[in-house]
Amino acid sequence: MPESTENILELTNLTKRFGGLVAVDNVSLHIKRGEVFALIGPNGAGKTTLFNNVTGLFTPTAGRVVFDGRDITGSKPHQVARLGIARTFQNIRLFDYMSCLDNVRVGRHVRMKAKVWDSLFKLPWERREEERVTDEAMELLRFVGIAKHANQYARNLAYGQQRRLEIARALATDPKLLLLDEPAAGFTPQEKVELMQLVKKILSRGITVFLIEHDMKVVMGISERIVVLDHGEKIAEGPPDEVRKDVKVIEAYLGKSA
Amino acid sequence: MSNAAKARPTLRDRLNIRERIRDRDTAVYGILIIVAVLFPLVTVYATGGTALVSHATRAGYWVLLAIGLNVVVGFAGLLDLGYAAFFAIGAYTYALLASPQLASSPAHHAVHINFWILIFGSMLMAALFGAILGFPTLRLRGDYLAIVTLGFGEIVPQLFYNFDQWTGGINAVGLIDQPLLPAWIQGPWSGDGDFKIVSPFSFNTDPVAFYVLVCFLIAIAVILVTNLYRSRLGRAWMAIREDEVAAAAMGINTVTTKLLAFGIGASFSGFAGAYYAADVALVSPDNFLFIVSITVLVMVVLGGMGNITGVIVGALVMYYLVFYLIPGLPENATSLASSIGLGSLNQSSGDWPGLGEETQRLNFIIYGGILVGMMLLRPQGLLPSRVREQELKHAAVLEEASAVEEGARA
Amino acid sequence: MRSGASALTRFRSIALGGMSLADYGFYILCATAVVLLLAEAVRDTTNFAQTLVFGLTQGAIFALIALGYTMVYGIIELINFAHGDVFTLSAYIGTTILGLFTVTEGSFTALNLVALVIIFPVVMLIMGGINVAIERIAYRPLRSAPRLAPLITAIGMSFFLEGVMFLWKGPATVHFPNILPQWTTTVGGVFFGLKDIFVIITAAILVALLAFFINRTRLGKAMRATAQDRDAAQLMGIDINRTIAATFFIGALLAGAGGVIYGLYYNTVYYQLGFRTGLIAFTAAVFGGIGNIPGAAIGGLIIGLTAAFSDSYIGGKWTTVVIFGILIGVLVFRPTGLLGMRVPEK
Numbered sequence A: 001m002p003e004s005t006e007n008i009l010e011l012t013n014l015t016k017r018f019g020g021l022v023a024v025d026n027v028s029l030h031i032k033r034g035e036v037f038a039l040i041g042p043n044g045a046g047k048t049t050l051f052n053n054v055t056g057l058f059t060p061t062a063g064r065v066v067f068d069g070r071d072i073t074g075s076k077p078h079q080v081a082r083l084g085i086a087r088t089f090q091n092i093r094l095f096d097y098m099s100c101l102d103n104v105r106v107g108r109h110v111r112m113k114a115k116v117w118d119s120l121f122k123l124p125w126e127r128r129e130e131e132r133v134t135d136e137a138m139e140l141l142r143f144v145g146i147a148k149h150a151n152q153y154a155r156n157l158a159y160g161q162q163r164r165l166e167i168a169r170a171l172a173t174d175p176k177l178l179l180l181d182e183p184a185a186g187f188t189p190q191e192k193v194e195l196m197q198l199v200k201k202i203l204s205r206g207i208t209v210f211l212i213e214h215d216m217k218v219v220m221g222i223s224e225r226i227v228v229l230d231h232g233e234k235i236a237e238g239p240p241d242e243v244r245k246d247v248k249v250i251e252a253y254l255g256k257s258a
Numbered sequence B: 001m002s003n004a005a006k007a008r009p010t011l012r013d014r015l016n017i018r019e020r021i022r023d024r025d026t027a028v029y030g031i032l033i034i035v036a037v038l039f040p041l042v043t044v045y046a047t048g049g050t051a052l053v054s055h056a057t058r059a060g061y062w063v064l065l066a067i068g069l070n071v072v073v074g075f076a077g078l079l080d081l082g083y084a085a086f087f088a089i090g091a092y093t094y095a096l097l098a099s100p101q102l103a104s105s106p107a108h109h110a111v112h113i114n115f116w117i118l119i120f121g122s123m124l125m126a127a128l129f130g131a132i133l134g135f136p137t138l139r140l141r142g143d144y145l146a147i148v149t150l151g152f153g154e155i156v157p158q159l160f161y162n163f164d165q166w167t168g169g170i171n172a173v174g175l176i177d178q179p180l181l182p183a184w185i186q187g188p189w190s191g192d193g194d195f196k197i198v199s200p201f202s203f204n205t206d207p208v209a210f211y212v213l214v215c216f217l218i219a220i221a222v223i224l225v226t227n228l229y230r231s232r233l234g235r236a237w238m239a240i241r242e243d244e245v246a247a248a249a250m251g252i253n254t255v256t257t258k259l260l261a262f263g264i265g266a267s268f269s270g271f272a273g274a275y276y277a278a279d280v281a282l283v284s285p286d287n288f289l290f291i292v293s294i295t296v297l298v299m300v301v302l303g304g305m306g307n308i309t310g311v312i313v314g315a316l317v318m319y320y321l322v323f324y325l326i327p328g329l330p331e332n333a334t335s336l337a338s339s340i341g342l343g344s345l346n347q348s349s350g351d352w353p354g355l356g357e358e359t360q361r362l363n364f365i366i367y368g369g370i371l372v373g374m375m376l377l378r379p380q381g382l383l384p385s386r387v388r389e390q391e392l393k394h395a396a397v398l399e400e401a402s403a404v405e406e407g408a409r410a
Numbered sequence C: 001m002r003s004g005a006s007a008l009t010r011f012r013s014i015a016l017g018g019m020s021l022a023d024y025g026f027y028i029l030c031a032t033a034v035v036l037l038l039a040e041a042v043r044d045t046t047n048f049a050q051t052l053v054f055g056l057t058q059g060a061i062f063a064l065i066a067l068g069y070t071m072v073y074g075i076i077e078l079i080n081f082a083h084g085d086v087f088t089l090s091a092y093i094g095t096t097i098l099g100l101f102t103v104t105e106g107s108f109t110a111l112n113l114v115a116l117v118i119i120f121p122v123v124m125l126i127m128g129g130i131n132v133a134i135e136r137i138a139y140r141p142l143r144s145a146p147r148l149a150p151l152i153t154a155i156g157m158s159f160f161l162e163g164v165m166f167l168w169k170g171p172a173t174v175h176f177p178n179i180l181p182q183w184t185t186t187v188g189g190v191f192f193g194l195k196d197i198f199v200i201i202t203a204a205i206l207v208a209l210l211a212f213f214i215n216r217t218r219l220g221k222a223m224r225a226t227a228q229d230r231d232a233a234q235l236m237g238i239d240i241n242r243t244i245a246a247t248f249f250i251g252a253l254l255a256g257a258g259g260v261i262y263g264l265y266y267n268t269v270y271y272q273l274g275f276r277t278g279l280i281a282f283t284a285a286v287f288g289g290i291g292n293i294p295g296a297a298i299g300g301l302i303i304g305l306t307a308a309f310s311d312s313y314i315g316g317k318w319t320t321v322v323i324f325g326i327l328i329g330v331l332v333f334r335p336t337g338l339l340g341m342r343v344p345e346k
Ligand SMILES: Nc1ncnc2c1ncn2[C@@H]1O[C@H](COP(=O)(O)OP(=O)(O)OP(=O)(O)O)[C@@H](O)[C@H]1O
Pocket: A018, A021, A023, A041, A042, A043, A044, A045, A046, A047, A048, A049, A050, A090
């Protein structure tokens, strides 16, 4: 019991099979409240699949997902989001033909109360809620630094801005845990530095961050603990310095570049 | 915040008239309202009859249908190819419960429920069927839904046709009741008494009454749908349209949200159906075939999916083409030929069926050609949806813009 | 509403020995249908067999049309509403070409045989060309447009083709020469002719050729690759435009043959024939799992049989309800069609 309050997410023997392929193989890990936790591993290791199992896009073949002391194994994505897990996607999935402001306001959806009738007749409290949500959304756009694009279609943003917008949209759901799937992919070194600052800012809002990242500088720079996946299996876990020295990891992952 | 912004805005600033006219949608609404008001005055004055007003009235229920389908297709991105089924359900609900029809059915009792009640009954009935159909099928992948709705659209008119004991089948339901205005509208000023403000205004004798009614219904529909569009639900629909997986990951219950779009779209169709039944007073299964669903879909896509003004304009343009311009072509061609001295073309001779008949035969080609041509020229529709300009005026956004300006100055 | 929705999902996902309850329900329904039909077969074998013959013939024609729908959908995700009219147009062109020969109706002459041998390739090639032109004009420019834009041009094309036929031969039904051998026989009271055999065998040969083409030739493989993942196929050096054009070409070859076969069998066509026939053939394609080529052939046969049995046992006016009712049922219980092949997720 004391564990569940300290750990925001616990995966126990999580397994996901696609036909014969075991994409995630009996992985157990736990993420502490308020830390930055990184998941690394070579291409196809099963990192995104693990995210998808946590967020309800996939149902695990076996194992348990416990979030904030609550078993969410097999929950629907919208239920998971409501409970407080938000995510970004490896290949950006914004609402292309909606404005940036609307993208973020969609993120706010789950914390809004207006029902069909309220909206249909624009009742006063619905109006007030809309105003409030618009302010909150603008605040988030400012937080990630793209507020001046609020009225542009999401698809018209530059690549780096789209990644930021995705983060803003995820933050709008008021998450306790934020999953970032390769947030720095395709970034310039300068953008990577900015991203690391942004992650720290997110952390200071009391949100735990769980990220997948290929760039070792980013991973080493911001994360407190790392888990390494290879062929779906967890092959190492620990603080960055230790993991970096781990023989198995060097073989499986760093070995290629070393 | 700067001092200028704190100063009390003048009335002109507050109304923002210039800005509003610059906004495309507001301009279109303005034009539509003016045209709607002037249309009966001008046509009745010019032609001395109300035939054109009746046409406009019929265009009106297509507008209602298009506004409703736009919720399903344009907002939520669900392709519905059987929209006419809900139209049929609405029309038959009204037709059966407000006509002598049921007297000759196994029920042996005619039912005559008041139009103003039944129009909501029809709406609910259609929404109910929308929910029944949508519930098991809305989790299907996009195009499978299109096919299910297509199948539903084929089944429903056939059922009305088959259960002829109740519906009269191919013989149609006739003698459908006309709406009665509430007494307080039919007061002395309606022309029956001494105190005449307007000429007699009754649904039995005056097509203008139906015209006014449909304009009101459209206005209400536009307001309600616009409200939805700019709400939590409207954004959820669009999010699903853009990316269902991402929408779900943002906490949107995609099934119930889609079900709502489906049900609301269907209720519009049912609403329009009841109105249609009251207007034409004769309802047969043939009025609700696949072609009707397709025509409404074309109105929506051609007008500019997702954009309410676009959809209204699309519906009007398509109505004009399909029900006025193209059917009128043979006659126009014939009289044109006569007036420029080519009257001989109008006679049929040998293989030549006569100009009128020949033009008639071209109708399909013209219609098809127009559809292809318009789509190629404007794949996004006549008035594609854009980021709402109004949003720009929101305080928080304005503030941001001024902050950016200040930053630039500093 | 919400709990109900999840109840249905739960119902779907309850597994017993590797199959979900929905699957069991589906198989039980299928089995019931088969048992009822068998009982009917025992009760009145003649009528049953007669219906079977008719259903197969009709199904073979649906299959030929369904293949075109499924191939086009598989590759560009377009419900090609004009396809049914391509089918009808080929019958119109066929009857015109036959008019050039002095064929003898009602008996089978050498000239009839010559005409028969010539008409198939000629009509099929003409239709192929027309369909490629349609794709070039009405669909290709819209490939990156909103998804519904090509759907509307397809509908426009459908009207256009109907208009061409209307203008060409007028609104009445058009006669198609009856040039097949008239030989018929009855076996145990079941009446069938060379015509039925001809239809079924021709269709079978065409489907076999298509299967060979798709599985064995370079272009066929390119088509499958493009259907799977267009971007990847492009990276592999496949010419996407050419491959899509080829798909339309082959779809029209089959529809063209289907139109001629239809004409030869029924001997009358009219300009709006393709509308309903196309809709039903499309249903057949969905039935077999749209995008799935063997599925479309089997779906065509099943829909043809269903229509025939419904006509004969339930009554013609219920056939629409039966066909589309089954369609909805299949999609609800088996969202990926009968053969259960997945639609390429894009
Ligand atoms: N829906 C699916 N169906 C079948 N196989 C899948 C599915 N999703 C992922 N896989 C397979 O699971 C394995 C793990 O994929 P995953 O995307 O999780 O890897 P990853 O670690 O995120 O890789 P990358 O660094 O490239 O993003 C891969 O072999 C992939 O092909």
